[in-house]
Amino acid sequence: MIHRLAHLWKYADKLFGLLPRLKAVRDRRRDPPIPASALNATLLMGAILRLPSLLDIAGKTQRHGWQKLIGHRPISHDTLGYALEHGCPEDWRELLVSVNRQLKVNKRFEDAKIGGYLVAAVDANEQFKSRSRCCAGCCQRQVKLRNPLGLEYEVTEYYHRQVYAQISGPDFSAVLDLEAMRPGEEEAAAALRLLGRMRRMYGVRFLDGITVDAWYTKGPFLRAVDKLGWGVVSVLKDERYEIYQEASVLQKQQPVERWRHAGRAIEVREVKDLPFTVAALGSVRVVLADEVWRETTLVGGRRMLEDKTSHWRWLVTGRFAPAPKKAIWEMGHRRWGIENHTFNELTQAYHLEHCPRHEAVANEVWLLIRVLGFLIFELFANLYCKTVRQGDQTLKDLRDELFLDLGNWQELVPLWSG
Numbered sequence: 109m110i111h112r113l114a115h116l117w118k119y120a121d122k123l124f125g126l127l128p129r130l131k132a133v134r135d136r137r138r139d140p141p142i143p144a145s146a147l148n149a150t151l152l153m154g155a156i157l158r159l160p161s162l163l164d165i166a167g168k169t170q171r172h173g174w175q176k177l178i179g180h181r182p183i184s185h186d187t188l189g190y191a192l193e194h195g196c197p198e199d200w201r202e203l204l205v206s207v208n209r210q211l212k213v214n215k216r217f218e219d220a221k222i223g224g225y226l227v228a229a230v231d232a233n234e235q236f237k238s239r240s241r242c243c244a245g246c247c248q249r250q251v252k253l254r255n256p257l258g259l260e261y262e263v264t265e266y267y268h269r270q271v272y273a274q275i276s277g278p279d280f281s282a283v284l285d286l287e288a289m290r291p292g293e294e295e296a297a298a299a300l301r302l303l304g305r306m307r308r309m310y311g312v313r314f315l316d317g318i319t320v321d322a323w324y325t326k327g328p329f330l331r332a333v334d335k336l337g338w339g340v341v342s343v344l345k346d347e348r349y350e351i352y353q354e355a356s357v358l359q360k361q362q363p364v365e366r367w368r369h370a371g372r373a374i375e376v377r378e379v380k381d382l383p384f385t386v387a388a389l390g391s392v393r394v395v396l397a398d399e400v401w402r403e404t405t406l407v408g409g410r411r412m413l414e415d416k417t418s419h420w421r422w423l424v425t426g427r428f429a430p431a432p433k434k435a436i437w438e439m440g441h442r443r444w445g446i447e448n449h450t451f452n453e454l455t456q457a458y459h460l461e462h463c464p465r466h467e468a469v470a471n472e473v474w475l476l477i478r479v480l481g482f483l484i485f486e487l488f489a490n491l492y493c494k495t496v497r498q499g500d501q502t503l504k505d506l507r508d509e510l511f512l513d514l515g516n517w518q519e520l521v522p523l524w525s526g
């Protein structure tokens with residue numbers, strides 16, 4: 109039998125030098141009795157093994173195999189919480205960035221490219237909400253409720269929401285970075301802070317651009333991303349925009365390109381050189397898609413074939429100007445990936461909605477560790493493990509096998525010797 113857990117650490121170390129990089133992650137505890145490396149490895153292994161809470165992770169540190177790996181005795185959940193609060197988000201982010209950069213150097217993102225372009229989906233996710241707890245990083249909103257007598261009243265709801273940038277490929281998804289929305293700010297402001305930092309940390313050449321939903325289709329946002337050097341494909345929904353109306357009229361004179369995809373008949377047209385609300389952005393391009401397919405529905409116990417249609421409009425800026433229509437169509441749809449795969453996985457398997465310490469730094473560190481654990485597990489499962497690749501083993505089976513391997517502690521070696 110292969111010792112999967114030992115292989116996972118070896119694989120991650122070989123693929124992107126994980127161990128020395130993990131050891132370099134600092135924290136801000138004073139005179140710590142437990143080395144940061146043991147705590148950080150514990151938190152990361154907790155994420156890789158999809159453990160839902162600090163209590164669960166602390167419980168697993170009772171295992172001999174765990175202690176042998178991290179080189180320390182059991183760790184309490186209080187200690188782990190304290191470590192999160194005194195964690196160093198900059199260092200964890202640096203680690204995440206260095207892993208992704210190494211993947212790029214190793215050409216692991218080639219299969220995720222669309223028409224030769226590497227595109228990140230940018231989207232927000234609400235982590236949790238609460239009516240009572242409140243920290244300095246909480247956003248708040250008023251929500252209307254009804255009392256038992258049917259009378260409406262308002263309460264304040266606190267929530268945490270983060271913007272994520274993510275690349276999804278056929279084999280794995282990688283979160284490039286994430287940024288929390290600050291109290292009172294708009295999602296687009298957090299997204300721009302995120303993209304500005306990504307530009308500094310990854311460099312402009314790492315990516316060609318981003319895809320976003322209609323929420324971000326606003327002049328100042330598009331202009332700011334353009335200035336960063338990246339293209340944008342964004343959903344154009346707002347009929348109040350002149351460009352929306354103009355594209356609808358002008359498309360009729362444009363040549364159409366047709367193909368079929370997953371049972372759908374696709375028709376795509378484009379209109380170039382349209383002015384948008386922000387003059388400094390220059391002219392932009394709109395790509396329009398009509399999709400038609402049939403779906404079986406049950407009507408009165410009888411199966412009926414029903415015609416379905418959907419219409420899409422995407423606004424295209426900057427670097428994506430020369431991209432073929434089909435590539436834009438694919439980029440526009442690829443952003444479904446961030447909801448369908450990454451957020452589903454992160455929420456269901458990595459317990460993203462759980463907040464172990466309601467405090468801004470602790471939460472940021474926790475989320476960065478979670479997305480790093482998700483990335484390492486996906487790479488290991490889908491690129492390394494033949495059994496998963498061939499469909500003989502599910503991701504959950506693999507996770508269970510990694511757990512069992514903790515029992516075969518004789519075969520485990522300490523992550524860091526000396």
Ligand SMILES: [Zn+2]
Pocket residue numbers: 241242243244245246247266267268466467
């Ligand atoms: Zn809060």
